Amino acid sequence: MSAITSLFRNDYDADGFRTCSVTGLDVHRSVENHVKLFGLTAVIALAVGGVFAFTVAMTRWEFIGFLDPGSYYTHLSLHAWNLLIFWMVFMEIAILYVGGPMVLGRKLPLRRLASAGWVIMALGAVGVNASILLTEAPNEAPLLTAYVPLPVSPWFYGTAIVFLFGTTIAALPFFATIWFETRGTRRSLPLVAFGAFITGIIAVEAILGGIAAFAYALAWRVDLIAAVEPGIYRQLYWIIGHGSQQINLLAMITVWYFLTHVVGGAVVVSEKVSRTAFVFYLFFINLGAAHHLLVDPGVSAGWRIWNTSYAFYGAAFASMIHAFAIPAGIEAGRRRRGQGGGLFGWLTSAPWGNPVFAATVFSIILFGFLGGITGVVMGQMQVNMTWHNTFAAVGHFHATVVLGTTLAFMGLVFFVIKTMFRRDFVSNTLASAVPYAYAGAMSIVTLMMMYAGILYGVPRRTAEVVRNIPGSEFSFAAAIPIFMIFGIFAVVAIASGALFILVSVGSLLFGDRLPGGDDGGLLPEGGLHADGGQPIHAVELRGTFTLCLVFLAVFIAIYVLNWYLVTQLWSIGA
Amino acid sequence: MSDPLEDPDDDWWNSPVNRRESIWLGLAGAWSVGIFAWMAGFTQFGDQNPIGTTYDVDPEQYQERVAEYKEAAEETEDGLVPPGDSVYVGAMRFNWDGLPAVLEAGREYDIHLGAYDVQHGFSVRPEENLNKQINLQVFPGSEWVIPMTFDEPGTYHVVCNEFCGQGHRTMHGRFTVVEG
């Protein structure tokens, strides 16, 4: 117990503030403690979901065939909800508190609501887990989506609503901070706070959609209404199903701007361009929910094309802006300090041994190359025919939410351990190894998922099909070699995830306490702020530009390849 | 200041944008509009579009329609030969009603897709070329009519790719496409 209370202790002045030795921010106890609370809860969810990653992956690797179909879908549901929802959303509330009151140097307003929000969210999360575990026939496991009219326990919909309600409450102190800060002034918030604010708005929209979807299904399950329309549920569901991915995306991008700055010395190359990109998200990103309905009956082609493209790809354009702006920030920041010449010297000389930096940069690169490109490609209506519900779709979203968001959040957890818990890592070597091992192994896992889906048509969400489809002579046996590679690297990826948990929890419990002004080795060479140098807009951003051209070339190649596969099909459609 | 943790300078909106960033904005913008145009254009000039006509239909009614169709179809060893250009497929836990079916290569059929109970996924591929495959969502309450022309003879396997219950993985059907 005392070990736990000591986690929430730091030296504050009489007003409860202290100055962060890394960021220089004035941090109030109330903010810091809530960030810790939500962050720790998130890590617990990650550990729980990670256990199910093991059982799920070892079942899909039919060479092992760990679970029978009876329990497979239960485990898959627990995997999805604990990771995609609980790990991410608890982290995101912590990020809102960092991006709002912490960056702005304020106390956490409405503190009671923050704590109440946590309690309700925790109850909801435990409830969802329990409802999945206690599901009995004829009810089925919900998986992530709980599509009606497949019978799913009403307790599931009810507890999911409780969780969403708690999340809304927990977000209120953030909005109150922004409100107090900007009321009556024409102030422009810092970019990180601005990004967090846009994240918050998109979160509220998503949550309202989620409550609507689950309430609709719940009303049907408890016989308040006689029938449900699968098409209507799907439209409502994807407001949150996809909306929560937009939250993950925006929170991750906000974290990218934050961490590349504090551990990499990045600057903002253009406030105008980066902020405009966030505003584009606000306008367009929600339309993208329609890309889950591209091969559904009953929705017109015009509606699908307009929405899946976020109106002429407004949101994809915004992402490509950040894809330039963030590495450019690192390049400009480091070039101005004279760190690294040539085309890529700024990058190769960066602090790669710092796991916070490595995790952030891997997240940026892998999200872009593996997650972003495949998302846009499979989001084209005709290409979607070849991706929808295949294992390749699972590959796409593990590239976004695992290689992208989870990796960035792991970096953030390491950052919080040093700057807020003020603990040194139990082992620097192990901590530094985490992003390399996790990103490396998981990249191969996601690629194998994509190959299995696109090149062999292996479906997602099934306990077995590759080696045997019961009652049929057909199977996807040709994909067996792909699954061998998948399985081996899934084990490595999960072991690296376990190492992350081990290092984090170990450092919290046994790490040395960092003395007062110590930066824990996080700050970039030359400190956070380097003076002088050329004006930013005049820095030659050759390295970033080259990287982005490579990115565009890969994008075009993958685009053409996927369309080629589409045109090889027999003729379909009016 | 150009620091993401501090308020930007007052004239941040008017600060010049780096030249290379401006070029990138142009490239990214052009690519965005280009891929939109291609996707929209492909519905006009392309041969593979997930576009058909949807009718609302009671699941029981749809089941009756499939039964009538099966009645009218000719039964052979390889499956039902449709009486006309319409092919009916009824998805149910854990079976594809109306399959296996025997079709002619090069002939356009209207494939009718609907479900009797929960959502299913209609996923089709030729046996010898697994990377040619398509996936369409099937709802109870909707009858989705999509024209298809199989140009190559062969066996096409149908699996369900939407989770529909514990027996989901056993849901398998077949089209045998013969020389027309």
Ligand code: HEM
């Ligand atoms: C080492 C890490 C991981 C491995 C090996 C792994 C493996 C898998 C596999 C094999 C599936 C597909 C099951 C199927 O469709 O039959 C799956 C599904 C899924 N995973 Fe992961 N996963 C990992 C981490 C994560 C993380 C960190 C997240 C979220 C942040 C996540 C979110 C999901 C979701 C949302 C699904 C889909 C569930 C559904 O179909 O309803 N996974 N995972």
Ligand SMILES: [Cu+2]
């Ligand atoms: Cu099915």
